[in-house]
Amino acid sequence: MISNSYYASEWSGESAEEVHYQHPGVAVTVSCGDTPAPSYPAASQYVTAVGGTTLTSSGETAWADGGRGCSAYIARPRWQSAGTCATRSAVDVAAVADPQTGVAMSDAASGGWLVAGGTSVGAPIVGAAYALTGSPKPTAYSYGHPADFHDIGGAGYALATGLGSPNGVAGL
Numbered sequence: 001m002i003s004n005s006y007y008a009s010e011w012s013g014e015s016a017e018e019v020h021y022q023h024p025g026v027a028v029t030v031s032c033g034d035t036p037a038p039s040y041p042a043a044s045q046y047v048t049a050v051g052g053t054t055l056t057s058s059g060e061t062a063w064a065d066g067g068r069g070c071s072a073y074i075a076r077p078r079w080q081s082a083g084t085c086a087t088r089s090a091v092d093v094a095a096v097a098d099p100q101t102g103v104a105m106s107d108a109a110s111g112g113w114l115v116a117g118g119t120s121v122g123a124p125i126v127g128a129a130y131a132l133t134g135s136p137k138p139t140a141y142s143y144g145h146p147a148d149f150h151d152i153g154g155a156g157y158a159l160a161t162g163l164g165s166p167n168g169v170a171g172l
Contacts, residue, residue, distance in 0.1 A: 001136065002026060003127035005120030007033035007042060010072050014040045018074075021046040027136035027172070029127040031119035032067030034097075036160075038090035043071035048130075048139045049090055050123040051161050052097025053152060060152050062160035063098045066119055067091060069159055079140035084157060092139055094152060094161035095122035126166065133169045145171040 002023065007030070021028055021044045030047040033039035042049035052066030062068075070085030080089055096102060099117030103125075107114050130136040142149070142163055146156065148171025149164035157163060166172060 001127050001131045002028045003124040004028070004030045004041060004047070005118075005123050007031055007039035007067065007119075010038055010040050010043060012073060014043070014073055017041065018044055018046060024138075025136075027127065027130035029123045029130065031123040032091050034065050034067070034118045034120075036065060036068055038069035038071050039067050040071075040074075042067055042090045043074045043088050045074060045077045045088060048126065048142070049092045049162070050119055050126045051091035051094040052117075052119045052122050053094045053161060053165060054098035055096055055101040060096075060150065060165060062094070062152060062158065066094070066097050066122075066160055077140070079143045081143075081157060084159065089157075089159060089162070091158075091160060091162040092142060093126055093149060093163050094165050095125040096165075097122040126172075129166050129169050130172050133172050136172060142171045148172075 052063035071088040074088040102117030152161040
C-alpha cells in the first residue's frame, strides 16, 4: 500500500509520469488536492484518487475545497463511466477532509490536540482501509461494486466524491 498526500496542477507532459504510479497488486492512494479542480497524480489511471468530504450531524457531504473534475490530459480508463467525463475523472472515492470536521491528532509539541484536514488526510484513511483488506483490488474493482460505498448526495457517482466513502473494505 502506497499513500501519496501531494498534488500538482495538471500539465501537458504529465502522462510521462504514469510509469511511477503503475504498481500491479499494490494499492496506490492519492489525495485529489485542496482545490476545486483536477490535479495530478489524482488523474493517473493507476491510482485510487481520494476526494474530500465534510462530516455533519446529519451525514456526509462533498467538501467544497476538495479536488474534482475531468483531466485535461489523461484518457478515461475503460472502467470509468463514459457519462461523467470524456477523459479520466480525477476522484474515485472520498473520505473526511474538511479541516472543520477533520480528524483529531495529538500535537506532541504542545501536549494537546488539533484537528487535521485536507485530502492529504483522506488519502491515508482510504489507504489504511485498503491495507485492512489483506488483498487490495485495483481501482477498477471498486467501480464494479458501487454498493460498497456510501453514496454522497444520492446521485450515484459525483465528480467531487467519486463513488463515495467506503462502507467497510469490501469495495477495495
